[in-house]
Amino acid sequence: MRFSVVPILFLLILVNALYVAAEFAAVSVRRSRIQQRAEEGNWFAIRLLPYLAGSHRLDRYIATSQIGITISSLVLGAYGQTRLAPVMIPLFEGIGGMQEAGAQTAALVVVLLALTAVQMILGELVPKALALQYPTQVALFTLLPMQWSLRGFSWFISLLNGSGRAVVRLFGVKQGAHVHIHSSEEIEYLIEESRQGGLIEPDEHGRLHRALHLGTLTVGEVMVPHTEIFGIEAGTPFGEILDLAADSRYTRLPVYQDTIDHIVGYVHVQDIARQALDGGEGAMLRPVFFIPEDMTLECVLERFRAERQHMALVSDASGGIAGLITVSDVLQEILGGIADEFEVPESAPERMPDGRIRLPGSLRLEDAASLLSASWKGESSTLGEFLMAGLERIPRVGERFVIDGVRVEVEGMTGNTVVSVLAVPAVAAEQGIDKVP
Secondary structure, eight states, X not given: OOTTHHHHHHHHHHHHHHHHHHHHHHHHSOHHHXXXXXXXXXXXXXXXXXXXXXHHHHHHHHHHHHHHHHHHHHHHHHHHHHHHHHHXXXXXXXXXXXXXXXXXHHHHHHHHHHHHHHIIIIIIIHHHHHHHHSHHHHHHHTHHHHHHHHHHTHHHHHHHHHHHHHHHHHTTOOOOOOOOOOOHHHHHHHHHHHHHTTSSOHHHHHHHHHHHTTTTOBHHHHSEEGGGOOOEETTOOHHHHHHHHHHOSOSEEEEESSSTTSEEEEEEHHHHHHHHHTTSOSOOOBOOEEEETTOBXXXXXXXXXXXXXXXXXXXXXXXXXXXXXXXXXXXXXXXTOOOOTTSOOXXXXXXXXXXXXXXXXXXXXXXXXXXXXXXXXXXXXXXXXXXXXXXXXXXXXXXXXXXXXXXXXXXXXXXXXEEEEEEEXXXXXXXXXXXXX
């Protein structure tokens, strides 16, 4: 066997690998990544982008690679068998005592199997793995050979693509564009994969996760409850309004008539300041709109944008006021909570030496249930609301009771709001390890 055969066979395998890599890179590369490279001035990205932008051009690009793979594979098989089989025929005749016809068949089979194995490994599997691992780099690297092949195979591609589309239409299949469209579940999976791979920090992962679930979270889960609304009674003298605004950490203050259940509008601290400069003259009351408590946060943002408002009242099923929500509440749900310079930091759950856990009344019900190993469920969104709903009254400081095996003591109250409680987890209470008398 002449040694010139090996380089030619290797070259044919390399050509096959190039077309395989180009095909897998073209269908797996993200157009946004190439768009970014093109905007940065990358010459290859600028010329690759048009092939990824339209389904017709991408069809031709993929067809070119498939034609290249087919031709290189056929040439490799034909050339390899023609040059290698005659060399191996005498070997089979000498070792196995085969007749010439049998030795020729055996040589052809062995050469075919060997070439197929080498081609599958070096010409298919390796380039495919590289293209899937580094789609951007491989797509840019294979662009020039693919462009030359597009010109050379142009007429053949048109013939094959036209025939393929005709066959597909016979089966009643409509061809769509080759675009990467992912469902929210797939996007969440991709985000999780990126976090596990170290490309996304845990806090970034949390923000993206919460943003994806804006369509499932409802207003009732994030609103300021009815009992915690800070408002101003209609008819309050301007001097008192000025003092209340100065002491408050809010920029928008609801105005109610007689009771907090009858809110007639709100005032903005900017209007209060402006009126103070004008001597206490002028109208300050602004209108407020209502939204149902089962509306999703995604829809709430759209309503805020349409109404050009930053605050809305939340109505319950009976038409009463369930709470209040602002744009800031929605943003905090996405970003994980941002305290301003006027806000008193909310206390975190704290485990006590005697086995009890101190919990803030504003803690989400599901979080409190998880910490206490309890199966608490209900329409209440916070621990404090859940306790008052279970008691059907406002609890007193120091009051103790048991809910589903969890021992609870009310530690602090502010008005009608539960500030903090001390609780013994259900498991600890069953084992009798708590020291609560």
